Amino acid sequence: AAVIRWQQEAEARFQQIQQEHMARWAAFREAGGSDREGLGLHALWRSELEELARDYDGSPAAARAHLMLGGMYQRQARWSRALPHLLAAWEQTGTEMDATPVRLGFALLELGRIDDLGALMELTGDWWPRSEHWKQRWAMVREGWAAWRGQSALASQLCGAKALAAWARAMGVEGLSDRAVVAEARPEDAQGFSLARLAAIAGRHGLRAQAARHEPGAPWIWPAVLHWREDLWRTLLGAGDGGYWVWDPTRGRMWMSEEALEEEASGYALVPAGVLPAGWQAVGPAEAAQVFGRSWAAFLADAVDRICALEDPASCPPWNDGGLDGGSCAGSPGLNLPGRMALPSQASPAGSGADLEPAPEIELLSSLGPYTGMPRWRVSEPYINLWVLDEPWGYRPAWGPEVRLTLMYKQRNQVTTWDNPDPWEEIECGTLSPNVISSSFGPCWRSRWFTCVRQDVVYWGSDDHVLVRTPGGSTMHLLVPANDEASEPDFHSGAVLRRLRDDLNEQIGWELAYPDGQAYQYTLRVEAQSGSEAVYFLTRYTGRDGQSLSFQYQNDTVCSGQQPLVRLVQIIDAAGEPSTLYYENAAFPNRITRISDPYGHEAVFQYDADGWLTNVLDVAGLSSGFEYGPIGGSGNGATVLRAMTTPYGRTEFDLRDGSTEPSWVTRSAVITLPDTSKQIVVWARKEAGEYTGFPDSYDPSQIPQGLPDPSWLEVQSADAPNRSKQLSLRWNSAAVQQLSTTNLTDLAASDLRLARIRHWLLAKEPNDASDILSWEMPPSLDGQTDGPMTWYGYPGKNLWTEVGTNSLPSLIARVMPDGTTWWQWFQRNDQGRPTQIVERWIEPWRDQNQQERF
Structure with missing residues (x-):
């Protein structure tokens, strides 16, 4: 009885601390306090939790305090404080709280304590978190653990x-x-x-x-x-x-x-x-x-994986058709053949490069633009993320931007060091750090209009660290120093984040401006009640023509008033006509169930008992269904999309990751199409000498010569030992039928050559491999002879194997069948747009050159 009273006393004190902190924070914000003053309130909050954890150590309330403090200090990289708290939470609760082993696992991984992490993995066994948010983060820990053991x-x-x-x-x-x-x-x-x-x-x-x-x-x-x-x-x-x-x-x-x-x-x-x-x-x-x-900080940056066509199409590199390839893997390169000048943003439709890839099976829907009716899938590289895009509803008003609902499923979207869920993720009542909740289509799904700016001033100590969830499904980490009005341009898109101010020069929000003239304004600020972060929601979108859409929200709360609920209720077009969103699911009050335009056309969305999107009925009355299951098909892993059924048939997705044992195939996707044929995409991580029969260096005949600046390429000599690193491989349906085995870990060198192979440059800190392409090679015709390589060069490199200062190539080159080199050279402005293109190739007995200026 004494123990029970002691635990009840600890629980009462814990609730008192939480309520008093929220009350102080609300009063502080009402008074217009500064961020620096807010830091003092959070320091007081931490000291009260520290006292509780010390005085009631061993109680369930103290365990929650340890976990909260561990997470706070972990975000600040204050490891001498974070690690003891996380270990205490683990010792007292084990896997009772999803966040405990996940945060501890990230800490041990980042601190380089691989033996301790191995012990944690042994103790957790086949355990997986219950929450989908924490499942995805646990998968990152397990993938990092396997990668460490493979490259200790x-x-x-x-x-x-x-x-x-x-x-x-x-x-x-x-x-x-x-x-x-x-x-x-x-x-x-x-x-x-x-x-x-x-x-x-x-x-x-x-x-x-x-x-x-x-x-x-x-x-x-x-x-x-x-x-x-x-x-x-x-x-x-x-x-x-x-x-x-x-x-x-x-x-x-x-x-x-x-x-x-x-x-x-x-x-x-x-x-x-x-x-x-x-x-x-x-x-x-x-x-x-x-x-x-020592420590380990190399992860594939899934958070920056994006659909570039939904942001600024001109920022799409020539090997990427924008992610709108109509139901296949990322398309074959838009290589312009000799004497056929074209801008990189005008790449050939996916699958049209028959000279580059034998029998490509990529549909030509990308040439029709993004609005093609039924859901389409793609697998991004090098991330091997499954995406599904759909446009089930929309209309074109009399003037101004089109009003369209772009739905996106993205398999992985976690930020390594930011473990607060996105506003459109699942509702979790009783969490230790309540977050802001917003409109949702269920886990892993979002809309182009689900874009926001998240500001975490409390943990960083300065207001210039801003995280932007972009319209294209990616994440930007931008720096806006306190004395500056705008960030530096984003590396991938060139977008700039600017402060928005009122007539009194007070900041009222943010504007994300793209080079092509599109702008997204975020002026609705909503704070978590604990003050852990502020979320700015999209309130206005301005198109390239200067006309705008506006967005209206309804404020509410969930979880007994502990978490703000911000629901998008209307989209107003440039003519002032409203479209309305409806929320009719009592179990999930943030799930959108219908959307209707001013003319009565609507799309309907249905969910299962766990809140996953299972059916979309579009404005044409066509239905699409979605099925989910654990990654790998069994066990308790992260939930992924396993099948999609449309009027065109059923497509199945067998998705796997590197969260178990070290393997050269760290991620893979096997797609079974409605005609039962298969396509395969993998991400391979190996060191030189580990591919039996597959070369680690280059043949001299594969390296372009006579380039305007050879230093832009990754390779200047044939003995460069990096050919077999950072590879993504894709087998189309014809190639899959020729593989010697269906076990991806046992493929022979001849099997590898049957794939379209891409080699990716390394990112600068803090990430691992980048999504900037170094070279690509089409499938071999006989499984023995390499296909012709296409090389991409970038200025501003500190090292040949790393990315440069621009995500778009300034040089594209290829050795032609007669041994001569064809190349295109691009001079770009500050926004990445070409201002001059020079093309060179050799015809019998003479050089050919062609130039265009813009």
Whole structure:
């Protein structure tokens, strides 16, 4: 009885803390308090939770407090505080709360504690979270765990390599990338780089550096590579906003208070050579050799995977038809043949390049534009994400933008370091950090109009870290410094995020402006009641013609008033005519059940008992059905789309990921079409020498010659040992019938050559492989001879294997059958648009050149 009373007392205190914090936060916002004042309120909240966790340790209330605190400190990368809280939550609750093993798993992965993570995986066994949101994040942890075991040395070395590369950039030295640092690794670096080794590598690359130790309270030197108490390497960039800016390989540039920096840093650092200021001491080689750091921060960036045609079509690269390929894998390249000048954005319709890919089975619907009636599927590369797009409803008003509902299913969309659910995800009452809820079509589905700006000022300590969920289904991490009015252009789309201000110069929201003139305005700000984040919802869209659509919302609450519910209720066209959205599902009050235009035409949406979208009835009365199940077809994994049925037949999706054992096939999709034929797409992660019978380097005859700038390509010599890395492979239906086995992990070299192969450049920190194409090769005609490679070159590279300064290529080249080189060279403006195109090819006895200026 005494234990029960003690637990009840702890629970009462927990609820009191939560209610008092929400009340203080509401009063603070009503008074118009600043973000800095808000930080003080959250510091008070954390201190109260810390006291509860200490005084009632072992109670269920304390376990929830530990989990909340662990998540808060984890977002701030304050590992000396986060890890003890997460371990305490795990010891007390195990898998009772979905977030506990997921957050702990991410922490152990990022900290490089692979043995501890292995123990966690053994203890959890076949367990999967109940919530779909946490299932997707748990899949990321398991995939990262498998990838680490497959590349343990590289995984350990990337932490120091990324920190040293960031330090070099901060010193104004270009050309030293993380991969260049890893290339210097020795056998003794297999568990991570030491301070002594980082100093030696820096010296070999012309950087004058010294190992040193910082005394508590002494002024910091920057830029510097800092050693964390949890055996990590981080880069101190400078001071600002009353604290310090730190480069984190997982989070990018982030702000830390002086208290947090003193608490996390061990004192050891790599600093510029010279006289050390007071409070610093030089560290000898023997001592520096004992200071190690390692972590794992390489994930495929699923969050940036997008449908570019729904944002700015001109930002679509030539190998991507915009994601509107009419029900197949991403289309064959829009390569312009010699003497046929065309802009990259005017790529040939998917499947029209018969000379590049034998018997392509890609339909030509992309030439009809995005509005083609029935749902269409695609598999994006290199992410191997299944997408389904549908336009079940819409109309063209007398003037202004068309009003259309674009539905998108995206298999994976999680942000690595941001574990708050999106507003349109499932409603979860009783969560420890209630989030904002909005209109929804069920898990993994969203609309083009489900775009928002999420601002997380509480955790970052500065208001310039902004996350944008874009109209094309991707995520932008943009920086808007407090004294600036706009961000730098987004790498992929060129979009700029601007502050919106009223007549009194007060900020009232944000505007996302694309280079083609489209603009999305977000002025409806809704905060989670805990103040953990603010969400700005779309209120106006302006098309290229300057005409606008407006969006109206209804504010409510769910979960006994604990979570805001913001539902889109009307879309107003440029002529002032409204279309209405209806919510008639009592079990899921944020699910859209109907949408109706001003003329009575409507589409209807149905859901199952778990809230998944199962049926769409479009304005023409045509029905499409969707079925779901665990990834891989069995077990308790993340739920994915398993089948789609339309009037044209049934399409089945067998989707798998790398969340179990290390394998060269880390992700795969096997698509069974209505005629029972199959297509296969995989993402392969292997090192040189691991593909038996498949070359690791290039034949000299495959490398283009006579280029305007060869440094833009990834490869300048045939012995470059990176051919078999970062590959996506796609077999069309004809190729699948020729495979020697249906087991994807046992494919022979001849099977690999039957695929259309794409090789992807590495992203700059903090991601892994990018979605920027280096080269592609069509299927071999005989399984033995390579097809002709098409190469893509980019300016501004720090390393051949990395992306440059633009997502669109400035050079496309190919060796022709007669051994000569054909190429196109593009000069682009600041928005990525071509201003000049030069094309060169060779005909018998003479060179041919063609130019166009814009």
